[in-house]
Amino acid sequence: xxxxxxxxxxxxxxxxxxxxxxxxxxxxxxxxxxxxxxxxxxxxxxxxxxxxxxxxxxxxxxxxxxxxxxxxxxxxxxxxxxxxxxxxxxxxxxxxxxxxxxxxxxxxxxxxxxxxxxxxxxxxxxxxxxxxxxxxxxxxxxxxxxxxxxxxxxxxxxxxxxxxxxxxxxxxxxxxxxxxxxxxxxxxxxxxxxxxxxxxxxxxxxxxxxxxxxxxxxxxxxxxxxxxxxxxxxxxxxxxxxxxxxxxxxxxxxxxxxxxxxxxxxxxxxxxxxxxxxxxxxxxxxxxxxxxxxxxxxxxxxxxxxxxxxxxxxxxxxxxxxxxxxxxxxxxxxxxxxxxxxxxxxxxxxxxxxxxxxxxxxxxxxxxxxxx
Amino acid sequence: xxxxxxxxxxxxxxxxxxxxxxxxxxxxxxxxxxxxxxxxxxxxxxxxxxxxxxxxxxxxxxxxxxxxxxxxxxxxxxxxxxxxxxxxxxxxxxxxxxxxxxxxxxxxxxxxxxxxxxxxxxxxxxxxxxxxxxxxxxxxxxxxxxxxxxxxxxxxxxxxxxxxxxxxxxxxxxxxxxxxxxxxxxxxxxxxxxxxxxxxxxxxxxxxxxxxxxxxxxxxxxxxxxxxxxxxxxxxxxxxxxxxxxxxxxxxxxxxxxxxxxxxxxxxxxxxxxxxxxxxxxxxxxxxxxxxxxxxxxxxxxxxxxxxxxxxxxxxxxxxxxxxxxxxxxxxxxxxxxxxxxxxxxxxxxxxxxxxxxxxxxxxxxxxxxxxxxxxxxxxx
Numbered sequence: 030x031x032x033x034x035x036x037x038x039x040x041x042x043x044x045x046x047x048x049x050x051x052x053x054x055x056x057x058x059x060x061x062x063x064x065x066x067x068x069x070x071x072x073x074x075x076x077x078x079x080x081x082x083x084x085x086x087x088x089x090x091x092x093x094x095x096x097x098x099x100x101x102x103x104x105x106x107x108x109x110x111x112x113x114x115x116x117x118x119x120x121x122x123x124x125x126x127x128x129x130x131x132x133x134x135x136x137x138x139x140x141x142x143x144x145x146x147x148x149x150x151x152x153x154x155x156x157x158x159x160x161x162x163x164x165x166x167x168x169x170x171x172x173x174x175x176x177x178x179x180x181x182x183x184x185x186x187x188x189x190x191x192x193x194x195x196x197x198x199x200x201x202x203x204x205x206x207x208x209x210x211x212x213x214x215x216x217x218x219x220x221x222x223x224x225x226x227x228x229x230x231x232x233x234x235x236x237x238x239x240x241x242x243x244x245x246x247x248x249x250x251x252x253x254x255x256x257x258x259x260x261x262x263x264x265x266x267x268x269x270x271x272x273x274x275x276x277x278x279x280x281x282x283x284x285x286x287x288x289x290x291x292x293x294x295x296x297x298x299x300x301x302x303x304x305x306x307x308x309x310x311x312x313x314x315x316x317x318x319x320x321x322x323x324x325x326x327x328x329x330x331x332x333x334x335x336x337x338x339x340x341x342x343x344x345x346x347x348x349x350x351x352x353x354x355x356x357x358x359x360x361x362x363x364x365x366x367x368x369x370x371x372x373x374x375x376x377x378x379x380x381x382x383x384x385x386x387x388x389x390x391x392x393x394x395x396x397x398x399x400x401x
Numbered sequence: 402x403x404x405x406x407x408x409x410x411x412x413x414x415x416x417x418x419x420x421x422x423x424x425x426x427x428x429x430x431x432x433x434x435x436x437x438x439x440x441x442x443x444x445x446x447x448x449x450x451x452x453x454x455x456x457x458x459x460x461x462x463x464x465x466x467x468x469x470x471x472x473x474x475x476x477x478x479x480x481x482x483x484x485x486x487x488x489x490x491x492x493x494x495x496x497x498x499x500x501x502x503x504x505x506x507x508x509x510x511x512x513x514x515x516x517x518x519x520x521x522x523x524x525x526x527x528x529x530x531x532x533x534x535x536x537x538x539x540x541x542x543x544x545x546x547x548x549x550x551x552x553x554x555x556x557x558x559x560x561x562x563x564x565x566x567x568x569x570x571x572x573x574x575x576x577x578x579x580x581x582x583x584x585x586x587x588x589x590x591x592x593x594x595x596x597x598x599x600x601x602x603x604x605x606x607x608x609x610x611x612x613x614x615x616x617x618x619x620x621x622x623x624x625x626x627x628x629x630x631x632x633x634x635x636x637x638x639x640x641x642x643x644x645x646x647x648x649x650x651x652x653x654x655x656x657x658x659x660x661x662x663x664x665x666x667x668x669x670x671x672x673x674x675x676x677x678x679x680x681x682x683x684x685x686x687x688x689x690x691x692x693x694x695x696x697x698x699x700x701x702x703x704x705x706x707x708x709x710x711x712x713x714x715x716x717x718x719x720x721x722x723x724x725x726x727x728x729x730x731x732x733x734x735x736x737x738x739x740x741x742x743x744x745x746x747x748x749x750x751x752x753x754x755x756x757x758x759x760x761x762x763x764x765x766x767x768x769x770x771x772x773x774x775x776x777x778x779x780x781x782x
Contacts, residue, residue: 036767046691047696049691049696049699050693050696050699051697053696053703053704057699057703057704061707061708064729065707065711065712068712068717068722068723068726069711069717069722070722071538071539071542071717073721074721074722075719092570118577119748120738120754140763142570143570143571144571144572144573145570145571145572145573147571147573147575148574148575149575149576150577150578150589151576151578151579151580151582152579152586152747153586153587153718154576154582154584154587155455155463156718157454157576157582158582161574161576162546164572168570168572172570177571190525190526190556191528191553191555192526192527193529193530193531193548193552194529194530194531195545195548196530196531196533197532197533197535197538197545198498198499198502198533198534199534199535199536199539200490200535200536200541203535203538203541205538205543207536207538208538217707217708220702220703220706221703222521224698224702224703225699228694228695229695232694232695236615250551297649311432315607315611315694315695315698316434316608316611316694317430317433317434317605318430319603319698319702320433320437320438320441321437323437323599323600323704324441324444326702326706327441327444327445328444328448328643328769329446331448331452331453332448332452332453336455337454337455338455338458338460338508338540340457340458340460340461340487340508340541341455341457341458341459341460342453342454343451343452344454346451346452360505361538363537364503367535367536370501370504371503374503374504375505
């Protein structure tokens with residue numbers, strides 16, 4: 030035990046001897062959280078809309094007024110030519126161009142359906158669908174207004190109506206910061222622990238200082254544990270830092286038990302660090318480790334459900350995710366922090382994380398050879 | 402001092418080429434790095450193409466049916482057979498809602514009021530509540546929207562055809578550039594942009610810092626090669642490798658996702674070279690401020706990965722962010738390359754539409770090189 034403590038002390042001295050790393054370990058998460066957490070939103074702030082009005086009737090004008098009045102749309106350009114309209118999309122001046130053809134007003138006046146043509150820049154498919162849905166909503170309202178004017182009745186006739194009311198639990202205002210903070214914090218903690226722990230061991234190999242340890246009576250497991258503990262502590266410190274920032278700057282609610290969060294984070298970190306050291310036993314140079322780490326990390330992060338729903342992935346990908354520690358911690362973080370899930374709710378996730386942690390750590394110890 | 406003679410220049414050139422050859426051999430011997438170098442972009446493209454999607458599929462939904470009649474059963478079936486939702490359970494009481502949300506698999510709960518079917522038929526009004534799990538706001542919004550659409554659809558079917566004919570404004574929509582509404586159109590340009598800057602900056606910064614950390618840089622510096630030649634020689638192989646990477650990604654996106662380059666291929670390749678050059682000079686700059694490889698890796702991975710993913714417009718459009726992020730992201734080069742690549746690849750526009758972005762990227766390259774040269778000299782004192 031004392032041996033391990035000495036080794037851990039040695040590691041800490043080594044980590045913080047590099048002034049840059051010592052500062053960056055805490056500085057980078059602080060800066061990135063403050064900047065990145067409030068940045069992201071899936072909402073559409075405003076759709077820039079261009080209008081080709083070849084009709085110029087009272088009907089078309091009242092439709093345009095309606096669009097100008099809506100909170101989602103900002104009419105940025107009006108024109109008469111279709112070519113100009115195409116150019117607006119091409120130059121990205123507008124997200125959407127609405128074409129009102131010449132006889133729109135006449136058709137509606139004479140009781141025929143009036144046609145509209147919307148051209149949406151669909152490179153970002155989900156945003157395109159959303160802005161089209163907004164536009165459709167405005168047109169639908171406009172439509173029922175026209176009908177009401179025509180038949181002069183106070184309310185539209187309809188047979189039976191299903192009233193849908195909806196609410197959002199745990200985050201009523203759909204505040205994206207509450208969603209992003211646990212995710213970004215999870216990624217930062219993962220990245221810092223994973224990269225530093227792995228690099229640390231490979232560096233000793235590359236420089237040759239590992240030989241100096243190898244000739245001492247230090248046991249294999251003592252060595253590996255001493256390599257993991259400092260980064261476990263650093264990871265938990267970063268987590269604490271992130272939670273404090275979330276609390277002070279973003280007023281993130283904390284529904285669940287802090288102890289539970291730290292318990293799962295510790296198991297998670299052991300899994301990540303074990304994996305990092307496991308990989309580092311395969312790598313001879315820091316460069317090699319870094320590439321493998323980069324590769325794994327990108328896959329871990331993208332498949333973790335931080336930006337995209339996990340359920341949408343094909344079944345085989347969800348199976349692969351069973352060994353992705355980041356997917357577990359994303360889920361646990363959000364569940365404990367925002368929903369107040371208790372130990373019994375996340376027990377199976379914790380067991381899985383623990384299994385991953387034990388598996389990689391044991392393999393890391395076994396793969397590490399004291400003799401060259 | 403006399404100017405260098407032609408013979409000297411030739412000799413110098415030969416020496417430089419020899420050095421470049423050495424660097425090439427050095428890299429190509431390390432097959433693990435090579436595999437990863439080409440594996441990362443390929444895996445990313447396939448991941449985005451087949452695995453990760455922002456759409457809703459099989460989202461868990463639970464039902465609290467307080468009516469249990471013919472209509473609620475039909476509506477439940479309609480919701481569950483839509484492909485968007487999977488049923489995770491039938492709840493008995495309000496208290497179960499919180500319980501099932503806390504387990505995490507359920508994204509929404511649908512509540513039918515008491516006597517829903519009877520109310521709908523006799524009084525013409527039925528109440529449904531959708532409670533969505535707001536801890537994932539994007540999923541919550543999508544789930545609520547889809548669910549509302551399915552229920553309205555059901556409502557229309559019940560109401561019969563009379564209500565539908567009242568439409569006198571008929572909007573029609575054309576989805577430009579991406580008629581199939583595929584997410585690849587967003588991700589392929591994003592992946593190229595992200596991977597290129599990370600890999601290039603990482604590779605260059607690490608190789609140069611490595612020489613510094615191990616002291617072999619001194620050995621190189623006392624050789625007849627000039628510092629500029631040393632740096633160029635180190636960067637050259639990576640320039641070529643990254644360029645091959647771009648071609649691999651473009652081929653993959655063409656053959657696997659049917660997403661060919663619509664505009665000029667030559668222009669796209671030219672712009673990619675500029676971007677690679679910019680990323681490599683960023684890597685050189687990082688190496689001049691780092692004393693150890695750890696530091697270089699930390700800056701190029703931990704420091705750059707998240708900002709590039711989040712603020713370049715790769716997944717999240719910048720225009721939806723608060724005003725200040727427009728400014729912050731304007732100092733991130735990837736933001737400009739994404740515009741360039743989307744224009745050339747998907748819209749098929751020419752240089753006329755992207756000259757501004759091209760100039761900015763060139764400016765970044767010059768700036769990074771200038772800063773590196775300055776730092777480099779100081780370090781050698």
